[in-house]
Amino acid sequence: MQQKVIIAKNLYYTYETGNKRVEALKGVDFSVDNGEIFGFIGPNGAGKTTTIKLLLGILISKNGELAIFDKSPSNSNTRQTVGYMPEIANYYRYLTPVELLIMYGNIFGIDKDLLHKRIKILLELVDLEEVANRLMRTFSKGMMQKVSFAQALINDPDLLILDEPTGGLDPVSRKRMRGVIQDLKEKGKTIFFSSHELSEVELVSDRIGILHKGQLLAVGSAKDLLGEKEEGQSLESYFLKMIEERV
Amino acid sequence: MRAVWAIAYGMVKELVRKKDFYVLVIFMFVLLGFLSYQNFFQVKGISRYVRDFGYSLLMFFSFTIAVTFTAKQLPSEIESKTIYPLLAKPLSRHMVIFGKFCGGVMISTISFTIFYAIFTGFYMTGGGKSLVLLGQGFIFGVLFLCMVSALVMFFSNFITMSANVTFIFLLYLTIRGFSDFLRGIILFSKGIVATLYGILYCLLPHLEFFDLRIRITHAWDPLPMWVVFTVVGYTVLYCCMLLSLAGYIFERKRL
Numbered sequence: 350m351q352q353k354v355i356i357a358k359n360l361y362y363t364y365e366t367g368n369k370r371v372e373a374l375k376g377v378d379f380s381v382d383n384g385e386i387f388g389f390i391g392p393n394g395a396g397k398t399t400t401i402k403l404l405l406g407i408l409i410s411k412n413g414e415l416a417i418f419d420k421s422p423s424n425s426n427t428r429q430t431v432g433y434m435p436e437i438a439n440y441y442r443y444l445t446p447v448e449l450l451i452m453y454g455n456i457f458g459i460d461k462d463l464l465h466k467r468i469k470i471l472l473e474l475v476d477l478e479e480v481a482n483r484l485m486r487t488f489s490k491g492m493m494q495k496v497s498f499a500q501a502l503i504n505d506p507d508l509l510i511l512d513e514p515t516g517g518l519d520p521v522s523r524k525r526m527r528g529v530i531q532d533l534k535e536k537g538k539t540i541f542f543s544s545h546e547l548s549e550v551e552l553v554s555d556r557i558g559i560l561h562k563g564q565l566l567a568v569g570s571a572k573d574l575l576g577e578k579e580e581g582q583s584l585e586s587y588f589l590k591m592i593e594e595r596v
Numbered sequence: 597m598r599a600v601w602a603i604a605y606g607m608v609k610e611l612v613r614k615k616d617f618y619v620l621v622i623f624m625f626v627l628l629g630f631l632s633y634q635n636f637f638q639v640k641g642i643s644r645y646v647r648d649f650g651y652s653l654l655m656f657f658s659f660t661i662a663v664t665f666t667a668k669q670l671p672s673e674i675e676s677k678t679i680y681p682l683l684a685k686p687l688s689r690h691m692v693i694f695g696k697f698c699g700g701v702m703i704s705t706i707s708f709t710i711f712y713a714i715f716t717g718f719y720m721t722g723g724g725k726s727l728v729l730l731g732q733g734f735i736f737g738v739l740f741l742c743m744v745s746a747l748v749m750f751f752s753n754f755i756t757m758s759a760n761v762t763f764i765f766l767l768y769l770t771i772r773g774f775s776d777f778l779r780g781i782i783l784f785s786k787g788i789v790a791t792l793y794g795i796l797y798c799l800l801p802h803l804e805f806f807d808l809r810i811r812i813t814h815a816w817d818p819l820p821m822w823v824v825f826t827v828v829g830y831t832v833l834y835c836c837m838l839l840s841l842a843g844y845i846f847e848r849k850r851l
């Protein structure tokens with residue numbers, strides 16, 4: 350039996366601002382197997398980022414169950430084997446990529462020699478070795494996105510959580526990142542990622558979860574979801590149809 | 597501890613790469629140099645004024661650096677969303693608070709040490725002799741900056757950076773101005789009023805405890821060691837209390 354890396358059962362989350370209550374998640378159930386690429390798609394405000402924040406222990410759900418590697422996400426040790434790339438790639442602009450990676454590597458407690466080797470490999474991987482010692486305040490959005498990807502891999506994570514990983518990247522970098530994600534899968538890593546780029550999700554994901562207004566509408570492989578598709582139907586048209594039906 | 601050090605070190609890098617700090621160092625050097633130059637005219641007791649002004653200036657500059665750098669840490673992390681990748685690492689929010697506090701203390705201590713070295717140069721050439729007192733002044737200065745950084749970290753949970761800076765400046769001035777007055781009230785009042793004022797007095801952060809300006813200016817005797825240790829104990833206790841509360845509140849803050 351496949352080991353479950355993420356288990357979410359009947360997950361609820363409500364934002365309260367003054368007298369206003371917004372239900373961001375309404376009983377979300379899903380699981381992610383070890384070594385799987387799980388794509389999470391949904392329109393703006395569907396609850397994707399809330400789910401990711403819950404997975405990282407940044408938010409705590411009072412209802413439902415959530416476990417990563419059978420441990421609670423609120424336990425900081427759980428995050429020792431988790432890498433996270435946020436949607437908005439914003440980092441300390443007065444640091445260089447190398448300094449940022451050293452800082453994060455030290456937080457993970459990575460051995461100094463190993464850390465320096467890993468930094469070199471990661472900067473080559475994201476094609477930033479030439480600007481490795483340049484202050485990040487001079488970086489473009491795409492370059493920051495690459496730094497963001499590198500920092501998510503600094504601890505050689507078993508679970509990688511990517512929030513809109515290809516936003517701001519040019520087509521070449523996007524293709525390269527897809528390749529890296531596939532390589533990571535081949536190494537047995539589990540990847541959970543959210544994206545608006547439906548074609549991207551379709552290309553790399555083993556399974557896809559469609560989230561809308563805090564509810565998971567469908568989970569399955571692209572093949573399963575589009576099983577009875579008519580000719581020319583894509584994930585995008587399936588997604589739009591599903592959302593429209595709900596509206 | 598490596599994680600805490602990593603966060604603090606990031607803040608030191610920021611100080612080194614920003615111009616504000618260098619401007620203050622140059623300003624301090626120029627002002628003290630100018631004041632010492634007046635000594636050539638043999639104005640009676642001018643070195644005392646130089647010591648007084650120099651000490652006040654270095655405390656003010658270090659205080660300003662401690663407050664402004666520490667106050668912006670949490671709000672800017674939240675605003676720029678750099679807090680998310682940080683919290684996705686294996687560290688608790690208490691550690692984030694402690695790391696930022698250590699960074700604030702390191703930054704202000706580095707600045708204070710440089711300002712103090714400049715001041716010591718002028719102090720020694722101006723006829724000051726007591727190195728023990730100077731050493732005590734340094735220790736008290738660092739303790740003062742620890743208190744200020746802990747206070748700023750605590751209030752970072754509730755108010756914006758600019759409000760925090762203003763509040764801490766006002767708090768400092770109020771405590772400097774009114775703690776003697778409050779002590780007097782406690783001494784001369786009785787019963788419940790004395791108890792209430794006593795509680796208020798104990799809760800207030802006594803930033804005036806760390807001020808050795810008059811002692812240094814007039815070259816009085818150094819403080820007895822038990823006073824130094826008591827102030828160290830007071831600082832450790834007060835900072836632990838503030839940081840624990842700050843961590844507790846930050847842990848519950850929705851980000």
